[in-house]
Structures are given as C-alpha cells and as structure tokens.
Amino acid sequence: MKSFNLDKMNTELRDSLAHYRMGTKLDSIDLNSFLGLELKIHFKKEINCTHCATLIKKAYAGGYCYPCSIKLAECDMCILKPELCHYANGTCRQPSWGEANCMIPHYIYLANSSGLKVGITRGTQVPTRWIDQGAVAALPILKVSTRYQSGVFEKLFASEVKDKTDWRKMLKGNIEELDLEEKRDELFELFGESIDRMEGDFGAGEIEILERGLVTSINYPVLEYPEKVSSLSLDKHEVVGGTLLGIKGQYLIFNTGVINIRSHTGYKIELEF
Numbered sequence: 447m448k449s450f451n452l453d454k455m456n457t458e459l460r461d462s463l464a465h466y467r468m469g470t471k472l473d474s475i476d477l478n479s480f481l482g483l484e485l486k487i488h489f490k491k492e493i494n495c496t497h498c499a500t501l502i503k504k505a506y507a508g509g510y511c512y513p514c515s516i517k518l519a520e521c522d523m524c525i526l527k528p529e530l531c532h533y534a535n536g537t538c539r540q541p542s543w544g545e546a547n548c549m550i551p552h553y554i555y556l557a558n559s560s561g562l563k564v565g566i567t568r569g570t571q572v573p574t575r576w577i578d579q580g581a582v583a584a585l586p587i588l589k590v591s592t593r594y595q596s597g598v599f600e601k602l603f604a605s606e607v608k609d610k611t612d613w614r615k616m617l618k619g620n621i622e623e624l625d626l627e628e629k630r631d632e633l634f635e636l637f638g639e640s641i642d643r644m645e646g647d648f649g650a651g652e653i654e655i656l657e658r659g660l661v662t663s664i665n666y667p668v669l670e671y672p673e674k675v676s677s678l679s680l681d682k683h684e685v686v687g688g689t690l691l692g693i694k695g696q697y698l699i700f701n702t703g704v705i706n707i708r709s710h711t712g713y714k715i716e717l718e719f
C-alpha cells in the first residue's frame with residue numbers, strides 16, 4: 447500500500463522499451479514489474495493543486511486550483527497552441543518560466559501513435575513526449591529556436607498530417623507500420639517553398655532542417671491489448687484496477703478497462719498491490 451497524489455507517470459526508454467514509474471520523486475514504484483499482477487487505485491476523495499497543494503474540489507487546466515490556472519504561464523492557452531506564444535509581445539504570464547521553457551530549442555517531429563501525426567516538443571522532452579503519446583515510432587524533422595517557431599511549423603504541416611492521437615485506436619495496439627523517413631521527404635517536398643520562406647522570416651541559424659534524423663522505435667510493456675476500450679475514471683469509481691495487462695501512453699490497461707493517469711493529476715490515492 448502506498449499513498450500519494452497522482453501525477454503524470456514517469457517514463458524512461460531503455461533498449462527500446464518504455465519503463466514507467468508512479469509515486470513521488472523520492473518514493474516511486476516500478477510499474478513494469480506489476481504486469482500480470484493485481485493493482486488497485488483507491489481514490490481518497492481529495493484533490494490537491496499540483497502546483498501549490500491547496501485542497502480543491504475540482505481541478506482546472508489538468509491538475510491546478512483555479513487561481514494557479516489563471517496565473518501560471520504553464521496553464522496559458524499558448525501551451526496548447528504554441529503558435530499563440532506571446533512572449534515576444536512582453537505579455538508572458540511569467541517571463542522567467544517562458545525563458546526556461548519556451549525560448550529554448552524545440553523539435554517538430556513525425557510520430558506513429560494511432561497513425562501518422564505531427565507534433566512539437568522541447569528538446570529536453572525527447573523521448574518522454576513520444577512515450578506519453580503512446581507513439582511506436584518517432585522522427586524529428588526540424589529543430590527550431592523557440593516554442594513559437596515550432597507552433598508555426600506544426601500548424602503548417604497540420605494541413606496535411608493530423609496533429610492529434612486517436613487514443614482508443616492507440617490503446618488497441620496493432621498499429622500499422624509507417625515509413626516516417628518517406629513521410630518526412632514527402633512533407634519537405636510539399637512544403638519546400640513555405641519552409642524556405644519561414645527560414646527567411648525567422649532569420650539565419652534559427653532553423654535546422656533535419657534531413658537525416660534518426661527514427662526512435664518504442665515498445666510498450668503490454669501483455670494484452672483490449673478488444674474494446676472502456677475508460678475508467680476516479681470521478682465515477684472510488685476504486686479502479688484489476689489485473690494490470692499493460693501500460694501505454696499515460697494509460698494503465700487493466701482487465702476491467704483503461705485509466706488515463708495524467709488526467710487525474712492531483713488526485714490523492716492509495717495504491718494497493
């Protein structure tokens with residue numbers, strides 16, 4: 447039995463296999479070792495803001511109290527839509543946070559999660575971001591200097607390639623293999639002029655076109671994929687769990703259904719094993 451507030455599962459890629467941990471920074475358990483075993487999550491009917499720990503009735507912006515959700519830069523709309531980054535206008539909610547997290551190199555990548563998708567990530571979040579999305583393969587195609595620039599490119603490519611994952615499909619497994627290098631070459635061909643123009647707009651040295659990036663393959667600890675994906679929530683069930691059949695993205699796959707751990711950020715639980 448362990449008691450803690452849920453947070454995004456911690457991930458690591460070792461020998462092409464995603465490894466997951468859950469708990470606190472100082473005291474966490476290796477979830478991969480629970481595959482095939484019984485695991486139960488008991489909701490203690492308490493939610494704490496993931497930033498300031500205040501007891502709250504309802505979480506905003508994925509785990510925050512209302513005041514934090516309107517005050518913190520990490521809860522601003524531009525985090526979901528990077529092309530709206532307004533740091534350059536001098537209106538960032540927390541300029542120092544923006545400097546540390548947005549005014550740093552970002553990658554635009556192609557991934558295969560539930561099919562082809564385009565996405566962006568901070569350089570420091572590779573390959574975590576890909577594991578969080580349940581991608582089975584990912585390929586960085588551009589390196590840019592800021593979050594804003596990455597958002598502009600993502601939007602450009604999104605007219606041709608999806609920028610979202612169908613999580614139900616992702617959790618069913620059997621993802622058809624894709625040649626990401628071929629897809630990259632097609633995109634470069636299709637958007638060559640726009641990329642050149644944007645390179646000119648952003649200035650010399652701001653953008654690096656990764657013509658020979660490396661594909662990262664990711665395997666997940668899964669014994670069995672569900673035939674029908676039924677979603678479990680601690681808002682509806684006080685106890686969630688059963689036999690742990692797998693972990694993919696930020697989901698635990700039980701014989702009783704799947705639960706998105708990230709969407710329960712801040713929920714106080716007791717883990718029974």
Ligand SMILES: [Zn+2]
Pocket residue numbers: 495496497498499500510511512513514515
């Ligand atoms: Zn708060």
